[in-house]
Amino acid sequence: xxxxxxxxxxxxxxxxxxxxxxxxxxxxxxxxxxxxxxxxxxxxxxxxxxxxxxxxxxxxxxxxxxxxxxxxxxxxxxxxxxxxxxxxxxxxxxxxxxxxxxxxxxxxxxxxxxxxxxxxxxxxxxxxxxxxxxxxxxxxxxxxxxxxxxxxxxxxxxxxxxxxxxxxxxxxxxxxxxxxxxxxxxxxxxxxxxxxxxxxxxxxxxxxxxxxxxxxxxxxxxxxxxxxxxxxxxxxxxxxxxxxxxxxxxxxxxxxxxxx
Amino acid sequence: xxxxxxxxxxxxxxxxxxxxxxxxxxxxxxxxxxxxxxxxxxxxxxxxxxxxxxxxxxxxxxxxxxxxxxxxxxxxxxxxxxxxxxxxxxxxxxxxxxxxxxxxxxxxxxxxxxxxxxxxxxxxxxxxxxxxxxxxxxxxxxxxxxxxxxxxxxxxxxxxxxxxxxxxxxxxxxxxxxxxxxxxxxxxxxxxxxxxxxxxxxxxxxxxxxxxxxxxxxxxxxxxxxxxxxxxxxxxxxxxxxxxxxxxxxxxxxxxxxxxxxx
Numbered sequence: 001x002x003x004x005x006x007x008x009x010x011x012x013x014x015x016x017x018x019x020x021x022x023x024x025x026x027x028x029x030x031x032x033x034x035x036x037x038x039x040x041x042x043x044x045x046x047x048x049x050x051x052x053x054x055x056x057x058x059x060x061x062x063x064x065x066x067x068x069x070x071x072x073x074x075x076x077x078x079x080x081x082x083x084x085x086x087x088x089x090x091x092x093x094x095x096x097x098x099x100x101x102x103x104x105x106x107x108x109x110x111x112x113x114x115x116x117x118x119x120x121x122x123x124x125x126x127x128x129x130x131x132x133x134x135x136x137x138x139x140x141x142x143x144x145x146x147x148x149x150x151x152x153x154x155x156x157x158x159x160x161x162x163x164x165x166x167x168x169x170x171x172x173x174x175x176x177x178x179x180x181x182x183x184x185x186x187x188x189x190x191x192x193x194x195x196x197x198x199x200x201x202x203x204x205x206x207x208x209x210x211x212x213x214x215x216x217x218x219x220x221x222x223x224x225x226x227x228x229x230x231x232x233x234x235x236x237x238x239x240x241x242x243x244x245x246x247x248x249x250x251x252x253x254x255x256x257x258x259x260x
Numbered sequence: 261x262x263x264x265x266x267x268x269x270x271x272x273x274x275x276x277x278x279x280x281x282x283x284x285x286x287x288x289x290x291x292x293x294x295x296x297x298x299x300x301x302x303x304x305x306x307x308x309x310x311x312x313x314x315x316x317x318x319x320x321x322x323x324x325x326x327x328x329x330x331x332x333x334x335x336x337x338x339x340x341x342x343x344x345x346x347x348x349x350x351x352x353x354x355x356x357x358x359x360x361x362x363x364x365x366x367x368x369x370x371x372x373x374x375x376x377x378x379x380x381x382x383x384x385x386x387x388x389x390x391x392x393x394x395x396x397x398x399x400x401x402x403x404x405x406x407x408x409x410x411x412x413x414x415x416x417x418x419x420x421x422x423x424x425x426x427x428x429x430x431x432x433x434x435x436x437x438x439x440x441x442x443x444x445x446x447x448x449x450x451x452x453x454x455x456x457x458x459x460x461x462x463x464x465x466x467x468x469x470x471x472x473x474x475x476x477x478x479x480x481x482x483x484x485x486x487x488x489x490x491x492x493x494x495x496x497x498x499x500x501x502x503x504x505x506x507x508x509x510x511x512x513x514x515x516x517x518x519x520x521x522x523x
Contacts, residue, residue: 062399089402096400100393114401117304 005037007220007232013038013170013203014059019068021054021227028054029065030227036220041196041204043218045211045249047258051227052207053097056172059205060092061085090118093163097175099155101147101162107134108143111162118166133161136198137191153184160191164199171195173206177213189213211250215239223249292487293480295406296414306412313416317378321424324373329428332365333357333435341444350444354451355458357436362463366428368515371474374421375507379482382413383503386486387496395487410487414479421475422468429464466522473518474511481507 003012014036021029028051036042036059044052057063058070061077070077072088080088101110111130115121121129134140137157147155156176163171173192177185196204196217208214214221215235222232223246231238231246238250248256340353386409389395398405433455440446485503489495 057396060400062396086402086404089400092400094397094400096393096397098392100397102394102397103388103392114403117401117403 003035005035005040005220007234008037008040010037010040012036013073014205015069015071016055016058017069017071019055019058019065019070021051021058021063021065028227029058029068031068032224032227032229034222034229034232036203036205038203039201040219041192041206041217042220042222043206043208043214044222044224045208045214046224046230047249048209050224052224053174055224056174056205056207059170060089060094060172090166091169093166093168093171095156095159095163095171095173095176097178099147099152099159101150101155101158103147105146106143107139107145107147107150107158110147110158111165114162114166129165130161133164134158136164136194137161138187152179153181153188156180156188157191160195164195167199168202170203170205173204173208175207175209177208177210185210185213189217193217211252215250288488289480289484292406292410292484293414293476296410296480296483299404299407299411300415302407304407306407309408309412310415313412314420316381317374317413317416318420318423321374321377321420322427324377325370325424325428326431328369328373329366329431330435330438332369332428333361333432333437334439336360336365337436337439338443341440341446350446351450351454352458353440353444353446354436354455358433358455358459359463361432361436362429362459362467364467364515364519366432367425367467367470367474368511370421370425370428370471371478371511371515372508374417374424374475375478375482375511376504378417379478379507380500380504382417382479382482383486383489384496384500386410386413386483387489387499390487390489391492391495405487410483413483414476417479417482418472418475421478422471425468425471426464429467462523466518469522470515470518473514477510477514478507481510 003015004010005012012035016032016034019029019032020027032051032055034055044055046052054063058065059072059077061080065078068078075088077085077088102113105113108130111133112126115126115129130143131140134142137160139154139157139161142150142154142158147158150158160176176192177188180188192204192206196202206214206218215238218235220232221235221238223230223238225245231241231243233241238246241247241250244257247253248258254260336357337353340356341350344350344352344356386395389409395405395409398408437451440451441448482503485499485506489499491498
C-alpha cells in the first residue's frame, strides 16, 4: 500500500529509514527517519553541521549510509550498484550552494551540458531549450557569458536552469539563497515557487538557514537536530510553535537551549 | 590503571593510523590509475577532450622543451669536451652526449618539466573543481568524473610525454652538434661517426619507454592530488605543490629501477 506523508497527506516520494552516517569518529546522521512528500516543497532546516547537506547527498547516492535504508518510491537506493545509482541521478536536478557552474564553459554550455552528455537532441532543439530556460530564470541573452562575469544571484539562476534542463522529477536546492542580498534572495524564493507551480508533480527539497524563505515557500518543514529528525510539520506549525528549540531556531535568538 | 590503558590505546591508534594512511593513499592512487586507464575504451571516448589535453600538455610545453633541450645538449658537450680533452678523447663527445641524452637526460628532464608545468596545472584545475563542488555537480548530472576528467588527462600525459622526449632527444643532439661544430671546432665527420657508432636504437627506445612510465606517473599523481583535494584555496595550493613534489620524486626513483631492469 502506498505510504502517505503525515504532514501533507501526499504519497511519499523519498523515505529515509534509520539512516546513520559517520565520517571517522564524527557522527553526522544518527538514525534519521524522514519522509519527503511527492509534488511538494520540503524544507530541511537545522544548524550548520547537523547533517542537512549529508542528508541531501544520500538521496543522490553521492554518499552511502553506514546503516539504514533510503527509498526512492519503491526502489531501495542503498542496495543499488554505482551504475544503477548513476541512472537514478538522471531523475534529479541539483542547485548547488555556490551554483557549481563549470568555470571553463560559458552559460550556454553549462546549461546544455547534461543534454550533450545524455541525449541525442539536435543543436537547434538544445538552443531553443536553453533560451527558454534562460528566459524563465530572467537571464535571456547571457548565453555567451562565462561564470566569472556573472553575479552570485545570476550564477544561482543559471544553476537552476541547468538543474531543470532535463525536466527532472526531483529538484534539490542546497542553500539556494546563501550569499544573496535580501532582494535577490526573495527573487530566488519566488523562482522556486514559480518552478514548482509551472511543473506539476515535481518534488522539491530545499536545505536552508533562511527561515523567512522556508516559512514562505515550504509545504513541509523538517527540523534536524544532531543528526535526528527533531520535528516536522507545515510552515504554520513551525511559525507558532512554543517548543524552546524550535522557537529559538525560527526566531534566530541567542537565548535558548542551543548555544553558539 | 585507566589512564595507562588510555595512553596505550592512543599509542596503538597513532601507530595504526601511520601504517594505514600510506596504504590507503597507495590504494587511492592505484584506483585513480586503474579506473582512469580502464575507462580508456569505455564510452563516451572523450576524444576531443583528450586532444585538448594533449594540446595543453604537449604543444604548450614545446617552447620550454625546445629551450632546455638545446641548452642541455650544448652544456653537456662543452663540459664533456673539457674532460675528454685531458686524455685526448674529444671525439667521443658526440656519442657520450647522445647516449646520456637518449637514455637518461631527455626522459627524466622532460618528465620533470611536464610535472612542473602541466602536472601542477592539472592538480590545480581538478582541485578547484573539487572544492567548488563542480565534481559533485558532474556526479549529480550522472556524468562519471573519472571518465570525464581523469581519463583524458591521464591518456594525454601518457601519449605526449614520450613525444616530447623524442623532441628533447633530437633538439638536444642538435645543441650538442652546434656547440661541437661552431664553438669547439670539432671535425664533423668524426663527431657524426662516433655518435652513430655509440647511439643504439635500444638507447632511444629505453628512453621513450621511461617517458611513457613518467607520463603515467604525472597523469596519475596530478589527477589523484586534484581529485582528493580537501579544504578551500589552501587545499588547492597544497594539492598543486604536492602533485609536483610527489611526481618529481616518483620520476627520479622509478628512473633508477627502470634503468636497472632494462639492458
